Amino acid sequence: MLDAALRKAAAVWITSPGHEPKLVHAHWRDEALWVITGGTEQHVPGLSDKAQVTVTVRSPSTHSHLIDAKATAHLTEPDDETTQALKTARLNTEPEWDAVYRLEFGA
Template identity: 85%
Template sequence: MEITRVLDAALRKAAAVWITSPGHEPRLVHSHWRADSLWVISGGTEPTVPGLTDGAQVTVTVRSPSTHSHLIDAQAVAHLTEPDDETAQALKTARLNTKPSWDAVYRLEFSS
């Protein structure tokens, strides 16, 4: 199965993923899947992801939405960005129990 199809199916239901940047331990971060990119927040009231910088190559680990077991590891490039209003609202809405604030938003683009 093509990686983008697997990612699309899993990330539509996932509210969080594990991000690993070179030389650092994986960190669980809240995310939003949109337009074949994964949007993640870092810092502020959210976990900081060491090594996550503009242009960083990272590994995204996705767990199965139904069994919570390991589903896939995918390589991505992080792009520091300013989210549009719709994406910012989706990132806030995903955090049902808190009022999130963040220092940075990254759009992760996956290699095919």
């Protein structure tokens, strides 16, 4: 269910320890959730390399709660293909970001 929900989600809520949830644009790719922060994108307090976060996915059509999942954030430098996918996923804007995180979900 997590995989299916994340494939359809254009945005998710991320909760870092000690911080309120933040809505961010996200892109499911290579079995991980990619999140861009800073610049023209949402800043997520507490999101850092190796941070343990909770990702909340809501239904794109009804906005009802679908699932919460624990993930580990990895600060990364995306390859060209992933960078283009992140830009394309934003549709109406040309995003500028300070950091890219790959959120991986544990077993």
